[in-house]
Amino acid sequence: MSSDNGQxxxxxxxxxxxxxxxxxxxxxKNKAPKAKPRTWRGAALAKELPVARVLVDKxxxxxxxxxxxAVPEELDAAAQPGVRVRVRFGxxxxxxxxxxxxxxxxxxxxxxxRVAESDYAGPLAALAxxxxxxxxxxPELLGLARAVADRYAGSLADVLQLAVPPRHGRAEAxxxxxxxxxxxxxxxxxxxxxxxxxxxxxxxxxxxxPRAVWTALPGPQWAEEIARAVQATxxxxxxxxxxxPAGRPVARVDSALRELFGEGQHAVLTADAGPERRYRxxxxxxxxxxxxxxxxxxxxxxxxxxxGLVVVWDDGDASHSDDRAPFPHVREVxxxxxxxxxxxxxxxxxxxxxxxxxxxESGWAAPLVADxxxxxxxxxxxxxxxxxxxxxxxAARAARLPSLAxxxxxxxxxxxxxxxxxxxxxxxxxxxxxxxREPARCRWCAGPLQARDAGGGALCCGxxxxxxxxxxxxxxxxxxxxxxxxxxxxxxxxxxxxxxxxPVRTSGREQVLDTVSGAPALVVSTPGAEPVAEGGYAAAxxxxxxxxxxxxxxxxxxxxxxxxxxxxxxxxxQGAGGTVVVVAEPTxxxxxxxxxxDPVGHAVRELAERAELGFPPVSRMAAVSGTAEAVAExxxxxxxxxxxxxxxxxxxxxxxxxRPRTVGAPPPGERWERALVRVPPGSGAALAAALKSxxxxxxxxxxxxxxxxxxxxxxxxxx
DNA sequence: AGCACGCCGACT
DNA sequence: GTCGGCGTGCTC
Numbered sequence: 001m002s003s004d005n006g007q008x009x010x011x012x013x014x015x016x017x018x019x020x021x022x023x024x025x026x027x028x029k030n031k032a033p034k035a036k037p038r039t040w041r042g043a044a045l046a047k048e049l050p051v052a053r054v055l056v057d058k059x060x061x062x063x064x065x066x067x068x069x070a071v072p073e074e075l076d077a078a079a080q081p082g083v084r085v086r087v088r089f090g091x092x093x094x095x096x097x098x099x100x101x102x103x104x105x106x107x108x109x110x111x112x113x114r115v116a117e118s119d120y121a122g123p124l125a126a127l128a129x130x131x132x133x134x135x136x137x138x139p140e141l142l143g144l145a146r147a148v149a150d151r152y153a154g155s156l157a158d159v160l161q162l163a164v165p166p167r168h169g170r171a172e173a174x175x176x177x178x179x180x181x182x183x184x185x186x187x188x189x190x191x192x193x194x195x196x197x198x199x200x201x202x203x204x205x206x207x208x209x210p211r212a213v214w215t216a217l218p219g220p221q222w223a224e225e226i227a228r229a230v231q232a233t234x235x236x237x238x239x240x241x242x243x244x245p246a247g248r249p250v251a252r253v254d255s256a257l258r259e260l261f262g263e264g265q266h267a268v269l270t271a272d273a274g275p276e277r278r279y280r281x282x283x284x285x286x287x288x289x290x291x292x293x294x295x296x297x298x299x300x301x302x303x304x305x306x307x308g309l310v311v312v313w314d315d316g317d318a319s320h321s322d323d324r325a326p327f328p329h330v331r332e333v334x335x336x337x338x339x340x341x342x343x344x345x346x347x348x349x350x351x352x353x354x355x356x357x358x359x360x361e362s363g364w365a366a367p368l369v370a371d372x373x374x375x376x377x378x379x380x381x382x383x384x385x386x387x388x389x390x391x392x393x394x395a396a397r398a399a400r401l402p403s404l405a406x407x408x409x410x411x412x413x414x415x416x417x418x419x420x421x422x423x424x425x426x427x428x429x430x431x432x433x434x435x436x437r438e439p440a441r442c443r444w445c446a447g448p449l450q451a452r453d454a455g456g457g458a459l460c461c462g463x464x465x466x467x468x469x470x471x472x473x474x475x476x477x478x479x480x481x482x483x484x485x486x487x488x489x490x491x492x493x494x495x496x497x498x499x500x501x502x503p504v505r506t507s508g509r510e511q512v513l514d515t516v517s518g519a520p521a522l523v524v525s526t527p528g529a530e531p532v533a534e535g536g537y538a539a540a541x542x543x544x545x546x547x548x549x550x551x552x553x554x555x556x557x558x559x560x561x562x563x564x565x566x567x568x569x570x571x572x573x574q575g576a577g578g579t580v581v582v583v584a585e586p587t588x589x590x591x592x593x594x595x596x597x598d599p600v601g602h603a604v605r606e607l608a609e610r611a612e613l614g615f616p617p618v619s620r621m622a623a624v625s626g627t628a629e630a631v632a633e634x635x636x637x638x639x640x641x642x643x644x645x646x647x648x649x650x651x652x653x654x655x656x657x658x659r660p661r662t663v664g665a666p667p668p669g670e671r672w673e674r675a676l677v678r679v680p681p682g683s684g685a686a687l688a689a690a691l692k693s694x695x696x697x698x699x700x701x702x703x704x705x706x707x708x709x710x711x712x713x714x715x716x717x718x719x
Numbered sequence: 720a721g722c723a724c725g726c727c728g729a730c731t
Numbered sequence: 732g733t734c735g736g737c738g739t740g741c742t743c
Binding site for chain 1: 741
């Protein structure tokens with residue numbers, strides 16, 4: 001038997017003083033001398049709870065567990081749960097027989113817990129350094145991060161990297177004040193426009209935890225309504241967290257909050273704030289000096305004290321999906337927080353995602369909606385221009401713009417600004433029935449059919465890869481397919497030339513306008529970049545119908561409706577003459593939903609259809625991508641739930657410098673495949689766990705040099 | 720990723 | 732008998 005089984009409790013005398021000195025030296029200089037003993041028995045250890053459980057900050061899945069370290073006496077006081085530490089980690093320089101360890105590189109970690117004994121059989125290395133005594137990782141945040149990592153088949157360290165901002169010494173040294181006294185409960189204000197709006201607010205104010213999917217009425221009042229919900233929660237003595245998709249809406253809610261109860265009650269957490277300011281604000285929240293947080297997606301983890309309410313605005317916006325592993329989505333994370341912390345949940349949007357509809361359908365959240373009369377009174381008049389009219393319309397042929405759009409623009413410009421929504425470049429058209437526009441789907445798995453190569457040769461399924469030799473439309477029996485392409489940007493330019501007396505302003509990716517005045521102007525914007533007009537737009541032209549609906553994406557319909565509504569909600573109500581023209585077939589479901597201003601009905605129908613076809617979110621999907629061998633191996637090794645169904649794998653397009661947004665895109669030049677795995681509701685956790693352990697086992701087995709496999713739960717842009 | 724351990728062949 | 736090749740596995 002080895003003389004060193006690590007179980008004896010720090011007894012060996014002889015070496016202690018020198019070794020302690022060496023450790024002190026190491027701690028002071030933050031750099032280890034070459035042959036430095038740092039063992040269980042070597043160092044003088046903390047008298048109470050001498051073992052620290054440490055999460056090492058490496059995102060690798062097979063290291064996704066805690067490692068035990070000895071707590072040297074001199075670090076005892078600072079080494080509290082939640083602090084950042086540095087430890088030696090790695091197989092560096094081991095000599096177990098002599099009971100000594102040396103080497104290994106210094107890496108960052110979080111001290112998670114202090115315990116009396118370790119269940120590790122070897123000698124423990126000592127903590128090298130407590131980076132700062134600030135306990136940044138409290139038990140709630142740790143629990144949340146763990147749950148998010150599990151849900152997304154990711155590692156805790158990866159999630160913590162998203163959740164805890166990098167340390168900034170100066171920010172940490174600043175003292176934080178006491179929180180101001182909570183404001184009084186607000187008047188319901190415009191929440192009275194919604195059936196149960198006032199009830200929702202008073203539930204918040206009295207300490208309740210209501211959960212709602214709120215379909216906001218068009219117009220600018222939503223920000224103030226969110227601010228009132230925050231105020232009601234603060235009034236109950238609890239904290240609140242609001243996550244918005246971008247800086248502009250954050251600024252709107254920020255100023256609504258200032259107007260309601262001034263400075264000092266809330267912090268703004270956005271990515272563009274710079275490291276010092278970001279950490280300072282985050283610390284103020286964690287220390288309890290600030291009770292409310294407004295921010296973009298990284299704020300979803302903000303350690304708000306005694307959380308009473310979480311809010312997500314416009315959950316259909318793609319920015320709510322984090323772009324770093326494991327790609328958590330704000331809505332899902334806030335759902336987890338609401339459940340774990342038993343706090344209120346408010347998902348608000350002018351539109352409605354299928355996920356939001358599912359929250360209502362499942363009974364998890366209650367709908368918070370205005371009645372039809374109220375909706376009709378607040379929304380603009382929506383008119384459509386379909387193919388039939390376009391065909392009959394000589395003016396449209398000549399000018400590439402339907403007569404109706406001309407009329408509405410001309411009339412609108414007499415009363416104020418007119419918004420023109422044009423598509424962003426780069427939408428990939430999808431195949432649809434040339435006759436009825438039904439999307440072409442695979443007859444086996446209902447995935448989207450694609451032309452195998454650009455020439456339009458063989459058809460195959462984008463999910464399972466099966467070839468389709470004899471497609472015909474299941475709706476109308478048509479045999480011909482078409483891919484829609486539009487060029488509406490130029491149309492807008494022509495429109496500008498047609499009204500030479502009117503200023504044309506543009507807002508898009510490169511330069512986003514925040515607001516425009518109420519004076520007559522043509523405002524050309526890509527979706528999501530629409531400026532708010534003072535007093536509302538007199539009219540809007542939505543010229544991108546086909547580009548929006550033609551994308552090869554499950555969400556094409558939902559997205560189109562969301563973007564149309566996002567533009568139309570900036571238009572005056574129909575009583576004030578507000579009119580919207582959408583150039584799209586009036587029989588299509590998203591178009592009808594826009595005309596009736598019924599995003600919820602649209603989402604509910606989409607949800608029913610997804611359930612029928614086995615699509616997310618009614619089923620949970622995971623994408624596994626990597627080289628063909630790697631994908632096959634992971635799928636073979638994973639103990640997938642019994643009801644799991646594997647689609648594919650299919651080859652992924654080889655990455656060429658131009659396309660960043662593909663899921664799990666391979667490193668340039670490599671040939672990768674992707675398989676989709678889908679499971680029915682309820683098996684999502686088992687699916688994530690199975691894939692995570694298969695990938696972890698593979699990494700541990702293969703060591704270095706094994707090609708990576710990427711797993712992504714809820715892959716976006718599938719199809 | 721990095722580094723030590725260990726089981727093999729070539730050398731003094 | 733001993734040095735050192737790289738394949739394998741672990742990191743408290």
